[in-house]
Amino acid sequence: MTITPTANKKIDLLIRSGGKTMLWLNSIVAFVFLYAPILILIIYSFNQSRSTAVWRGFTLDWYLDLFAGLMGKGSPANTQIWSALGNSIIVGGISTILATMLGTAIGLGMERFRFRGRTILEGLLFLPIIIPDITMGISLLIFFSFIFQLLENITGMRLVLGLPTVIIGHVSFNISYVAVVVRAKIAELDPALEEAASDLGANEWKTFQRITLPLIAPGILSGALLAFTLSLDDFVITFFTNGVGSTTLPVFVYGMIKLSVTPAINAISTIMLLLSIGIVISSLALQQDSNL
Amino acid sequence: MNFTQLNLKEKINSYFQTDTRKKLNLFVFLFPATLWLICFFIFPLSIVLVYSFLERGTYGGVSWILTLENYQRLANPIYWTVFFRSLYLAFLTTFACLLVGYPLAFFIVTRPPQWRNILLLLTIIPFWTNFLVRIYAWIVLLRSEGVINIIIQSLGISNEPLELLFNSFAVSVGLIYGYLPFMILPLYSTIEKFNFSLIEASQDLGANDWRTFTRIVLPLTYRGIVAGSLLVFIPAVGEFVTPDILGGAKTLMMGNLVQSQFLAARNWPFGSVLSIVMMAIVLLPIIVYFRISEEK
Numbered sequence: 001m002t003i004t005p006t007a008n009k010k011i012d013l014l015i016r017s018g019g020k021t022m023l024w025l026n027s028i029v030a031f032v033f034l035y036a037p038i039l040i041l042i043i044y045s046f047n048q049s050r051s052t053a054v055w056r057g058f059t060l061d062w063y064l065d066l067f068a069g070l071m072g073k074g075s076p077a078n079t080q081i082w083s084a085l086g087n088s089i090i091v092g093g094i095s096t097i098l099a100t101m102l103g104t105a106i107g108l109g110m111e112r113f114r115f116r117g118r119t120i121l122e123g124l125l126f127l128p129i130i131i132p133d134i135t136m137g138i139s140l141l142i143f144f145s146f147i148f149q150l151l152e153n154i155t156g157m158r159l160v161l162g163l164p165t166v167i168i169g170h171v172s173f174n175i176s177y178v179a180v181v182v183r184a185k186i187a188e189l190d191p192a193l194e195e196a197a198s199d200l201g202a203n204e205w206k207t208f209q210r211i212t213l214p215l216i217a218p219g220i221l222s223g224a225l226l227a228f229t230l231s232l233d234d235f236v237i238t239f240f241t242n243g244v245g246s247t248t249l250p251v252f253v254y255g256m257i258k259l260s261v262t263p264a265i266n267a268i269s270t271i272m273l274l275l276s277i278g279i280v281i282s283s284l285a286l287q288q289d290s291n292l
Numbered sequence: 293m294n295f296t297q298l299n300l301k302e303k304i305n306s307y308f309q310t311d312t313r314k315k316l317n318l319f320v321f322l323f324p325a326t327l328w329l330i331c332f333f334i335f336p337l338s339i340v341l342v343y344s345f346l347e348r349g350t351y352g353g354v355s356w357i358l359t360l361e362n363y364q365r366l367a368n369p370i371y372w373t374v375f376f377r378s379l380y381l382a383f384l385t386t387f388a389c390l391l392v393g394y395p396l397a398f399f400i401v402t403r404p405p406q407w408r409n410i411l412l413l414l415t416i417i418p419f420w421t422n423f424l425v426r427i428y429a430w431i432v433l434l435r436s437e438g439v440i441n442i443i444i445q446s447l448g449i450s451n452e453p454l455e456l457l458f459n460s461f462a463v464s465v466g467l468i469y470g471y472l473p474f475m476i477l478p479l480y481s482t483i484e485k486f487n488f489s490l491i492e493a494s495q496d497l498g499a500n501d502w503r504t505f506t507r508i509v510l511p512l513t514y515r516g517i518v519a520g521s522l523l524v525f526i527p528a529v530g531e532f533v534t535p536d537i538l539g540g541a542k543t544l545m546m547g548n549l550v551q552s553q554f555l556a557a558r559n560w561p562f563g564s565v566l567s568i569v570m571m572a573i574v575l576l577p578i579i580v581y582f583r584i585s586e587e588k
Contacts, residue, residue: 011500012500012501015500015501015502016500016501019501019502019505022395023395023398023399024399026392026395026396026399027395027396027399027400029392030392030393030396030472031414033392033469033472034414034415034418034469034472034473035414035418036433037426037429037430037432037433037469038418038421038426038429040429040432040433040439041425041428041429041432044432044439051437052437052442053432053437053438053439053441053442054442101324102324102325102328103325105320105321105322105324105325106321106322106324106325106326108321109318109321109322110322112321113314113317113318113321113322115318121322121326124326124329124330124333124334125329127333128329128333130526130574130575130578131571131574132526132527132529132530132547132567132570132571132574133527133530134530134532134547134550134551134567134570135337135340135530135550135567135570135571136333136336138340138550138554138563138564138567139333139336139337139339139340139567140332140336141554142336142339142340142343142560142564143332143335143336143339145353146339149353168332169332171328171332172328172329172332172333175325175328175329179325204317229420232422233422233423235423235424235533236532236533240554250422250424253424253425253428254424254533254537257424257428257431257537258537261431261432261435265428266432269422269425269428269429272421272422272425273421273422273425276417276420276421276422277417277420277421279420280413280416280417280420284413
């Protein structure tokens with residue numbers, strides 16, 4: 001033996017302390033990496049300088065300009081952004097309601113029934129989650145132009161891309177996400193509760209209405225919240241399915257970024273960041289409540 | 293409760309669970325979403341497949357003449373360069389996220405419970421914030437009048453601003469930043485389920501920490517590694533926003549190619565071919581993954 005047991009021990013201790021240090025170091029670096037860009041973005045939304053990152057003093061001008069746009073004053077971009085936000089909320093609201101209903105129903109069906117073709121349906125539900133966004137976006141673009149062309153040839157009616165096409169796209173990718181979340185909730189349900197209800201004489205519908213639905217309600221709610229967030233966030237699918245006047249907030253921000261970098265974008269981004277952080281925290285609070 | 297009562301109840305139950313009733317229930321639950329997905333997901337994808345065999349129309353769109361020309365165009369090495377770049381960047385992103393994400397997930401799991409929740413929340417927040425905003429933050433940092441260049445110049449490290457933006461460095465950073473949370477979450481849930489008394493057992497048997505990690509912890513948490521890697525790799529391969537915003541002409545990825553065929557070149561059939569190739573690249577690792585996990 002060239003290495004004595006004590007030397008071995010020393011190496012082991014070195015590995016241990018080295019590992020611990022690396023674990024801490026990596027975590028600190030990772031969190032700085034995750035948050036530094038966000039924090040700098042927020043800080044620079046208060047910078048007076050229009051073009052450079054040199055700090056020229058604190059200002060609320062960029063926010064005030066934005067809110068002036070709400071009153072219809074200021075630059076056209078500042079008024080357009082509010083209609084884009086309006087569109088985002090309309091699309092998010094309607095697509096969330098539709099996707100939640102469809103996703104919850106199919107989630108319940110998948111968890112509760114054994115039937116032929118279940119694997120195929122499983123695949124059908126899985127595909128929208130894994131398929132690249134851009135593939136889904138262009139397939140919807142081709143689909144709508146194909147259908148619209150067909151309609152025009154048959155009826156002479158001319159349809160164009162707009163809010164309804166954006167909403168259809170959003171429902172298509174959100175059904176799967178709602179189904180995943182709802183199914184997770186159904187899976188942790190105690191089957192004895194439903195059995196008890198039917199033993200006590202409740203029929204299927206009553207059991208579903210009085211027992212199953214209230215028990216999975218938190219799951220449905222967090223599924224809806226996820227769908228709403230994904231819808232508000234979506235850029236790629238909206239980019240290919242929106243038309244004149246149906247620009248959503250991310251598509252509008254994308255246009256601004258492509259054009260130039262201004263503190264106004266920092267201000268909008270900061271508001272969007274705070275909104276999503278608010279949604280995360282409220283959804284966590286909801287989950288805590290339902291766990292009690 | 294006597295015997296006859298029970299019998300009656302069973303009869304009622306069996307009436308409500310007749311075959312037709314069950315089928316009707318099944319139909320009510322499954323049909324609406326299935327119909328929606330067939331109309332607005334499967335049918336559009338099928339049209340993409342059909343378009344990939346058609347000739348390009350004069351003003352965008354297609355003319356209904358069958359051809360294999362669009363697939364033959366794939367032989368052009370220009371497209372192979374872009375394919376390989378996408379794969380390379382996606383692999384690089386996955387590897388970097390794993391390298392940072394695994395120790396981070398391990399770190400979070402081994403904290404005291406009250407810290408664990410806060411740290412987990414901190415990793416979830418970027419996951420829920422707008423992707424576009426997070427990429428944009430890197431423009432603020434990396435551009436020539438950006439924060440990093442200002443700091444470098446004021447420290448006197450360099451007089452000229454460094455070219456940090458619109459290259460593959462910026463795209464890689466943006467991709468890693470965008471997908472790191474996707475790696476951490478599955479790793480966290482796997483490591484959380486790991487039985488930590490196994491570590492003690494391994495130590496009692498004389499293995500040092502490195503050996504314990506490579507022989508016990510790593511093999512028992514590989515499911516999380518695979519899941520996290522897929523969750524990063526799949527969207528990263530199909531990315532088009534990050535290279536579009538942070539990259540330049542030399543960092544085009546497959547997604548950019550598809551986008552330009554649809555919006556700039558207006559060659560829908562060839563764009564369809566490209567997105568079918570992209571879909572195949574994404575589906576392949578998933579099919580392999582499921583085959584392997586089925587065998588086990």
